[in-house]
Amino acid sequence: MLQPAVNSYKHNQVETAPPEDLTLMLYNGAIMFVKRAKQAIEKKDLNHAHHYNTRVQDIVDELIITLDRKYPISEQLLALYDYLKRRLIEANVSKEIAVLDEVEGFLSEFRDTWKQAMVLARSQKQ
Template sequence: MIQPAAKSYKQNQVDTAPSEELTLMLYNGAITFVKRAKQAIADRDYNHAHQHITRVQDIVDELIITLDRKYPISEQLLLLYDYLKRRLVESNVSKNISILEEVEGFFMEFRDTWKQAITLARSQKQ
């Protein structure tokens, strides 16, 4: 359980972060919860595995909601996010770690690409 001060600090980070940083936080959160779900499955703690996978599904929902549909890449991302949601459901039903590893790989790619995009955008502003 997160201590009150730590929880307050995390909430402050979210409240004050620019939108590009929030997306990065979502990607990192998804990776964290996928790792936790994989460990829970390995430990045969299926209740916690379900909880962690559900958290990742919630993150995917948030990513879908925040897509700016005026950009063509948004439609491609929507298809990928939809695919990830289906794979998460499959993993939750079957408790299959290999599916979670696939999902984790996608989120790591998203995160790394997003970091590069942030860096590039910031360097172009200077």
């Protein structure tokens, strides 16, 4: 009974969030699914490991699609996202947690930097 309400809340949160918050949600979601993939590998649950890994790949694809290419840093981010996508594919085949640790590290750095940029941008608007 509670799950439909939670799903509705999440849907509304995504639908009404500004673009910078959506990017932060993508980073957080990717990190969460990397952690779940690692846990599934540790439990030898390869089906769920695959499922979570492909969820992260989908999020990285979304990050690529939503890149604003008018900024020079976009090309550097594109190269990094492409690298992460290749590493995720490698991790999905090999089921190596170390590869997922690397991906998680990059995603955490991106998320933390994005958070700092959001704070800075919002403070400059005031």
